[in-house]
Amino acid sequence: MTTIYQHGTLAQLVARQMSGTITVAEMLEHGDTGIGTFEGLDGEGIFLNGEAYQADSSGKVHHITDKQTTLPFASIHFDQPEVSQKLPFRQVNYSELTKSLQDKQLFNVFSALKVHGEFSHVHVRIVARQEKPYPSLLQVAEQQPEFEAENIIGTLVGYYAPKVFGGPTAAGWHLHFLSDDLAFAGHVLDFNATDVDGTIQIFDNFLQHLPINNEDFRSMNQDITDLDKAIEASEGGKN
Amino acid sequence: MTTIYQHGTLAQLVARQMSGTITVAEMLEHGDTGIGTFEGLDGEGIFLNGEAYQADSSGKVHHITDKQTTLPFASIHFDQPEVSQKLPFRQVNYSELTKSLQDKQLFNVFSALKVHGEFSHVHVRIVARQEKPYPSLLQVAEQQPEFEAENIIGTLVGYYAPKVFGGPTAAGWHLHFLSDDLAFAGHVLDFNATDVDGTIQIFDNFLQHLPINNEDFRSMNQDITDLDKAIEASEGGKN
Numbered sequence: 001m002t003t004i005y006q007h008g009t010l011a012q013l014v015a016r017q018m019s020g021t022i023t024v025a026e027m028l029e030h031g032d033t034g035i036g037t038f039e040g041l042d043g044e045g046i047f048l049n050g051e052a053y054q055a056d057s058s059g060k061v062h063h064i065t066d067k068q069t070t071l072p073f074a075s076i077h078f079d080q081p082e083v084s085q086k087l088p089f090r091q092v093n094y095s096e097l098t099k100s101l102q103d104k105q106l107f108n109v110f111s112a113l114k115v116h117g118e119f120s121h122v123h124v125r126i127v128a129r130q131e132k133p134y135p136s137l138l139q140v141a142e143q144q145p146e147f148e149a150e151n152i153i154g155t156l157v158g159y160y161a162p163k164v165f166g167g168p169t170a171a172g173w174h175l176h177f178l179s180d181d182l183a184f185a186g187h188v189l190d191f192n193a194t195d196v197d198g199t200i201q202i203f204d205n206f207l208q209h210l211p212i213n214n215e216d217f218r219s220m221n222q223d224i225t226d227l228d229k230a231i232e233a234s235e236g237g238k239n
Numbered sequence: 240m241t242t243i244y245q246h247g248t249l250a251q252l253v254a255r256q257m258s259g260t261i262t263v264a265e266m267l268e269h270g271d272t273g274i275g276t277f278e279g280l281d282g283e284g285i286f287l288n289g290e291a292y293q294a295d296s297s298g299k300v301h302h303i304t305d306k307q308t309t310l311p312f313a314s315i316h317f318d319q320p321e322v323s324q325k326l327p328f329r330q331v332n333y334s335e336l337t338k339s340l341q342d343k344q345l346f347n348v349f350s351a352l353k354v355h356g357e358f359s360h361v362h363v364r365i366v367a368r369q370e371k372p373y374p375s376l377l378q379v380a381e382q383q384p385e386f387e388a389e390n391i392i393g394t395l396v397g398y399y400a401p402k403v404f405g406g407p408t409a410a411g412w413h414l415h416f417l418s419d420d421l422a423f424a425g426h427v428l429d430f431n432a433t434d435v436d437g438t439i440q441i442f443d444n445f446l447q448h449l450p451i452n453n454e455d456f457r458s459m460n461q462d463i464t465d466l467d468k469a470i471e472a473s474e475g476g477k478n
Contacts, residue, residue: 110449163463164463205447222346
């Protein structure tokens with residue numbers, strides 16, 4: 001059995017619930033590889049080899065050594081290359097990756113992608129820290145700094161979720177990038193991988209953990225009308 | 240930590256995936272109380288005290304002793320009255336139950352309801368077994384037999400799911416009923432409880448298990464347009 005552990009929902013960020021409700025330490029009990037965001041949407045998070053990294057909206061990357069740092073929304077799993085499918089190509093871009101799903105019948109299951117190597121181009125955005133009272137994710141999405149890198153070595157990591165799970169999480173691909181030299185990272189809008197090794201790991205289980213003891217979460221007004229549009233505007237890559 | 244374990248999705252039934260992909264024995268490893276349906280939508284399932292029961296579309300109720308009987312969609316949890324909230328009333332109907340949620344801030348979390356005692360009225364429907372090639376849940380829903388009982392002693396059991404999880408599961412309440420004498424059961428459309436004890440158990444975790452080794456599931460065309468409407472037509476109670 002393989003499991004993605006997710007704390008919080010993407011939809012709750014649309015409903016302004018951005019307080020940190022789980023620690024990095026707690027997330028790492030459930031995996032060593034994943035993605036997320038920090039309290040107040042403070043940048044893009046990457047879990048890799050059991051360590052946590054944060055890209056802030058100035059473009060800087062931090063190794064998170066304070067394991068009590070909190071997150072409102074994050075997903076993690078134990079990377080198991082021995083039960084994963086190897087990517088059958090060393091070159092791939094975002095559109096090609098999405099198309100290749102259809103043939104492999106991956107579109108109805110949760111999977112994780114982990115790709116390491118040389119990228120000729122990576123285009124990311126990094127969400128900026130918000131203060132209380134928190135705005136909606138949709139408002140935040142309108143003003144996210146974007147960054148690009150050429151010929152960079154690093155790791156692409158993230159998840160594919162079936163369409164029907166859009167709301168609890170991002171439907172389609174949701175990928176983050178971290179360069180080996182820790183100088184560049186973010187939420188991936190586009191990429192072109194030129195010489196990479198990669199794996200796709202399929203999951204039996206999607207374990208949704210909710211911050212049920214958080215009062216703001218319990219009382220939030222989760223309006224699901226136009227939720228898909230709000231998520232697409234804020235999370236959309238080349239799906 | 241308390242967990243609802245769900246195998247399969249409600250949405251997959253709309254997408255005609257009704258083959259049994261988990262056994263009663265496997266479900267009972269993850270709980271003793273819950274609801275579901277059997278292969279080919281063969282009736283309404285109730286798990287109670289670690290036993291499985293089936294109401295077939297003739298209205299008959301069977302105690303499922305063959306633990307290899309399979310289900311395409313089912314949810315289960317371990318009933319823990321010691322960590323549950325007692326219902327503050329001995330009388331309640333479906334509409335009142337739904338309204339009482341708002342005050343208790345239960346609408347953003349998963350919870351289970353278990354109510355035992357006397358009901359002055361219970362109105363159920365029971366889905367009928369389908370043959371391959373399976374139709375959509377929506378087509379099946381148009382011709383479901385309904386049954387009513389008056390002054391009956393039994394157990395109401397089922398779940399509340401936050402709206403944003405509509406699709407993977409039924410948003411709002413999804414309740415089944417089983418009479419103590421095993422003569423009456425089904426998917427609850429309406430009820431009026433007149434002298435009952437009940438508990439609401441809130442969950443930290445919603446564990447979604449998918450039949451990832453089933454070829455039909457892997458290749459199904461899960462059209463999410465109008466999914467909400469299809470589910471409302473087929474599953475709607477007094478939410």
